[in-house]
Amino acid sequence: MEKEMDDFLRECERSGDAAYAAIKSLLERLEKPDTRSGARVFLARLQQRFQSKDDADRCFDTYHFRIHDVLLHDFHVYSIADLTISYLTGYQKRKKLTILEIPSIFIPEDWSFTFYEGINRHPDTIFKDRMVAELGCGNGWISIALAEKWSPLKVYGLDINPRAVKVSWINLFLNALDENGTPVYDGEGKTLLDRVEFHESDLLAYCRKNNIQLERIVGCIPQILNPNPEAMSKLITENASEEFLYSLSNYCALQGFVEDQFGLGLIARAVEEGIEVIKPTGFMIFNIGGRPGQGVCKRLFERRGFNITKLWQTKIMQASDTDISALVEIEKNSHHRFEFFMGLVGDQPICARTAWAYVKSGGRISHALSVYSCQIRQPNQVKIIFDFLRNGFQEVSSSLDLSFEDDSVADEKIPFLAYLASVLKENSFLPYEPPAGSMHFRNLIAGFMKVYHHIPLSADNVTVFPSRSVAIENVLRLFSPRLAIVDEHLTRNLPKQWLTSLTIEGTNDKLEDIITVIEAPHQSDLMIELIRKLKPQVVITGMPHFEAITSSAFENLLNTTRELGTRIFLDISNHFELSSLPGSDGVLKYLAGKSLPSHAAVLCGLVKNQVYSDLEVAFVISEDEAVYTILSKTVELLEGHTALFSQYYYGCLFHELLAFQLADRHLPAEREGADRNSAKLIGFTSSAVSALNNAELFIVDQDNSLIHLDVNRSFLPIPSTVKASIFESFARQNMVESETDVRFGIQQLAMNSYGFPCGGSSEFIFANSHLALLNKLILCCIQERAPSFSPQAQMVIVSLRPSS
Numbered sequence: 089m090e091k092e093m094d095d096f097l098r099e100c101e102r103s104g105d106a107a108y109a110a111i112k113s114l115l116e117r118l119e120k121p122d123t124r125s126g127a128r129v130f131l132a133r134l135q136q137r138f139q140s141k142d143d144a145d146r147c148f149d150t151y152h153f154r155i156h157d158v159l160l161h162d163f164h165v166y167s168i169a170d171l172t173i174s175y176l177t178g179y180q181k182r183k184k185l186t187i188l189e190i191p192s193i194f195i196p197e198d199w200s201f202t203f204y205e206g207i208n209r210h211p212d213t214i215f216k217d218r219m220v221a222e223l224g225c226g227n228g229w230i231s232i233a234l235a236e237k238w239s240p241l242k243v244y245g246l247d248i249n250p251r252a253v254k255v256s257w258i259n260l261f262l263n264a265l266d267e268n269g270t271p272v273y274d275g276e277g278k279t280l281l282d283r284v285e286f287h288e289s290d291l292l293a294y295c296r297k298n299n300i301q302l303e304r305i306v307g308c309i310p311q312i313l314n315p316n317p318e319a320m321s322k323l324i325t326e327n328a329s330e331e332f333l334y335s336l337s338n339y340c341a342l343q344g345f346v347e348d349q350f351g352l353g354l355i356a357r358a359v360e361e362g363i364e365v366i367k368p369t370g371f372m373i374f375n376i377g378g379r380p381g382q383g384v385c386k387r388l389f390e391r392r393g394f395n396i397t398k399l400w401q402t403k404i405m406q407a408s409d410t411d412i413s414a415l416v417e418i419e420k421n422s423h424h425r426f427e428f429f430m431g432l433v434g435d436q437p438i439c440a441r442t443a444w445a446y447v448k449s450g451g452r453i454s455h456a457l458s459v460y461s462c463q464i465r466q467p468n469q470v471k472i473i474f475d476f477l478r479n480g481f482q483e484v485s486s487s488l489d490l491s492f493e494d495d496s497v498a499d500e501k502i503p504f505l506a507y508l509a510s511v512l513k514e515n516s517f518l519p520y521e522p523p524a525g526s527m528h529f530r531n532l533i534a535g536f537m538k539v540y541h542h543i544p545l546s547a548d549n550v551t552v553f554p555s556r557s558v559a560i561e562n563v564l565r566l567f568s569p570r571l572a573i574v575d576e577h578l579t580r581n582l583p584k585q586w587l588t589s590l591t592i593e594g595t596n597d598k599l600e601d602i603i604t605v606i607e608a609p610h611q612s613d614l615m616i617e618l619i620r621k622l623k624p625q626v627v628i629t630g631m632p633h634f635e636a637i638t639s640s641a642f643e644n645l646l647n648t649t650r651e652l653g654t655r656i657f658l659d660i661s662n663h664f665e666l667s668s669l670p671g672s673d674g675v676l677k678y679l680a681g682k683s684l685p686s687h688a689a690v691l692c693g694l695v696k697n698q699v700y701s702d703l704e705v706a707f708v709i710s711e712d713e714a715v716y717t718i719l720s721k722t723v724e725l726l727e728g729h730t731a732l733f734s735q736y737y738y739g740c741l742f743h744e745l746l747a748f749q750l751a752d753r754h755l756p757a758e759r760e761g762a763d764r765n766s767a768k769l770i771g772f773t774s775s776a777v778s779a780l781n782n783a784e785l786f787i788v789d790q791d792n793s794l795i796h797l798d799v800n801r802s803f804l805p806i807p808s809t810v811k812a813s814i815f816e817s818f819a820r821q822n823m824v825e826s827e828t829d830v831r832f833g834i835q836q837l838a839m840n841s842y843g844f845p846c847g848g849s850s851e852f853i854f855a856n857s858h859l860a861l862l863n864k865l866i867l868c869c870i871q872e873r874a875p876s877f878s879p880q881a882q883m884v885i886v887s888l889r890p891s892s
């Protein structure tokens with residue numbers, strides 16, 4: 089064996105590459121069962137030959153490798169030279185690892201030891217029987233130590249440096265077999281070879297390709313851009329230069345993530361790949377240099393939906409083999425300032441530029457280093473979101489923000505974004521839904537009423553409107569009452585002339601499109617007094633909070649309006665709670681016991697969501713077939729559809745509430761029929777009836793095989809840029825108003841592309857859909873009483889689709 093060893097050393101002495109080749113042939117012997125034991129004994133002899141630290145270092149300088157023992161304790165790692173300290177401190181659970189190092193692979197130092205220390209801060213059980221991956225395993229010591237200490241089911245040590253993978257395997261054999269070449273079995277009768285594998289892999293490529301689902305991902309990978317960007321485009325093979333292979337430990341290339349601007353692009357990619365392969369209950373542990381500032385580091389994880397726990401934090405000297413000039417370059421081109429410290433004790437941060445200058449003149453700098461444990465909140469949903477982004481919408485991910493101060497906001501937004509992502513991913517075009525609201529959404533509303541308020545409704549009883557004010561305007565147009573009393577809180581968006589005309593007396597009944605609206609306070613006794621005096625044909629009102637708790641105010645309103653033949657629309661928006669424990673509501677309580685009489689309907693605007701303050705949907709509930717049928721036709725004719733995505737949003741909220749509610753175990757109490765109406769009610773205006781009868785309205789299309797060109801529906805797939813914009817508009821936070829207001833952009837487009845003037849002489853009318861737009865234009869014409877447009881007038885109607 090002596091001769092064999094001399095030959096081996098002679099070979100290694102020639103160069104680092106030659107040493108690597110010799111070591112690789114040793115690995116081949118370790119891999120074969122019949123030569124394995126002999127090869128392990130050979131390695132033991134080699135180690136004995138360079139036993140002391142000095143000898144091992146000399147071996148490294150001369151023969152381009154070193155084999156030495158590292159001692160692992162619960163929270164500390166010592167090299168063999170520190171043996172005395174460990175004996176003195178008397179640690180019990182001592183374990184040594186035998187490790188081979190070569191120059192083209194990272195030599196464990198402060199970063200590695202801090203990382204191992206952080207991992208040890210987790211409870212003992214976190215790796216036991218788990219599937220684990222280590223990103224950037226280097227010579228493999230952390231993967232091996234982890235397997236040795238915690239008995240995971242499997243650890244995949246992954247590295248992009250092919251030499252690192254080979255040396256890691258050798259290190260695995262070095263520790264799975266003892267110095268005599270005998271396998272070392274643990275308490276479960278397994279050796280390290282059963283628990284650890286090493287693979288060449290760019291981050292998690294190996295696990296993604298082989299469909300390996302992980303429970304833990306740990307990683308200590310580069311966080312500084314290579315000062316020489318071209319260097320990173322070189323091919324990574326085991327024959328690349330030692331210098332280049334080593335540089336892979338300290339530097340990364342641009343990765344196409346916003347975090348590149350802080351050098352954290354590789355971490356960002358690792359996190360996103362991790363989201364793909366990690367099981368929902370899994371978590372990731374990363375070693376993060378604090379140089380970009382703690383806020384930036386935390387944000388990388390939080391905006392991707394993670395909760396972070398800082399396991400360990402320390403300050404270490406900036407590694408002398410790492411050039412920080414890429415950080416200086418970043419500072420040059422941005423306002424960002426990195427955080428270094430002068431010496432190890434300084435606590436006033438200095439920027440990268442100052443740090444660089446200080447180092448050049450002989451100073452030493454340090455920086456923070458933290459170990460983060462990160463867990464995805466709502467993992468199943470976040471995985472769906474990232475799956476969508478990964479498949480063609482990568483550019484959107486830079487604006488994704490899943491960080492929330494308030495958990496309840498996260499609980500609303502994340503499930504919705506996941507739903508939106510799945511809708512956009514699975515559908516090349518959006519379904520054509522009934523104008524009165526998507527069947528699914530109306531079923532959810534009816535389901536919520538049934539399960540939470542014990543009101544037996546069906547989707548037919550529910551008509552969806554784009555907003556509460558649209559619903560009110562539609563109702564008034566449908567009945568065209570000579571006089572309506574409307575709660576003063578609900579008149580804001582009504583046409584001005586309805587609120588200014590006063591044609592109560594001496595009205596010409598034939599002029600049925602003249603509507604007069606009187607505003608009234610919403611306290612029920614005052615409202616009732618006004619109703620009795622003015623005898624309106626339609627009343628639209630809400631109720632103050634103190635009256636809404638019990639049903640009596642509602643019953644009084646119902647009785648008064650029934651006696652007088654007045655139609656009443658009761659607005660419950662302010663008291664309607666989308667919560668799993670909705671408070672008591674008198675109107676809904678009443679409806680649980682009694683059906684709605686035909687002169688009454690309930691109006692509800694959904695506005696109280698926590699995420700999108702401007703997203704509104706409204707619905708009207710009626711139990712009179714004539715009313716709900718004509719209402720759904722009216723909404724189609726007058727205002728067009730309610731944006732699908734608004735329905736999706738509130739639909740998600742209803743869905744979540746229904747998903748967690750146990751089916752009602754009590755049989756619904758027998759409901760009383762509605763009281764009969766005594767006085768004659770105002771009917772639908774004849775112009776509305778004739779318009780609705782002559783209109784070609786929605787055709788029910790069960791199998792979705794019709795393409796509705798009548799509503800300008802496109803059968804072409806939605807362009808992916810449109811999908812991206814839709815998703816982005818819901819995913820972002822902190823949007824400024826100018827970003828959401830499309831008016832200016834459209835005016836500019838009309839002017840630049842078509843020469844259409846935007847000054848005082850032209851007026852732009854905007855609407856949510858082409859139908860709504862047409863409706864607005866016609867109403868404009870009617871209001872202006874213009875028999876026709878003047879010859880000079882020009883009108884351009886542009887409909888941008890799809891409306892969201």
Ligand SMILES: C[S@@+](CC[C@H](N)C(=O)[O-])C[C@H]1O[C@@H](n2cnc3c(N)ncnc32)[C@H](O)[C@@H]1O
Nearest residue numbers: 194196200224225226247248249290291336337
């Ligand atoms: C600082 S070293 C850490 C090595 C080891 N964990 C230790 O503590 O000794 C970083 C490692 O990440 C590897 N690495 C760099 N980029 C990588 C990538 N894209 N995929 C996988 N590994 C990568 C390097 O080759 C290097 O071995």
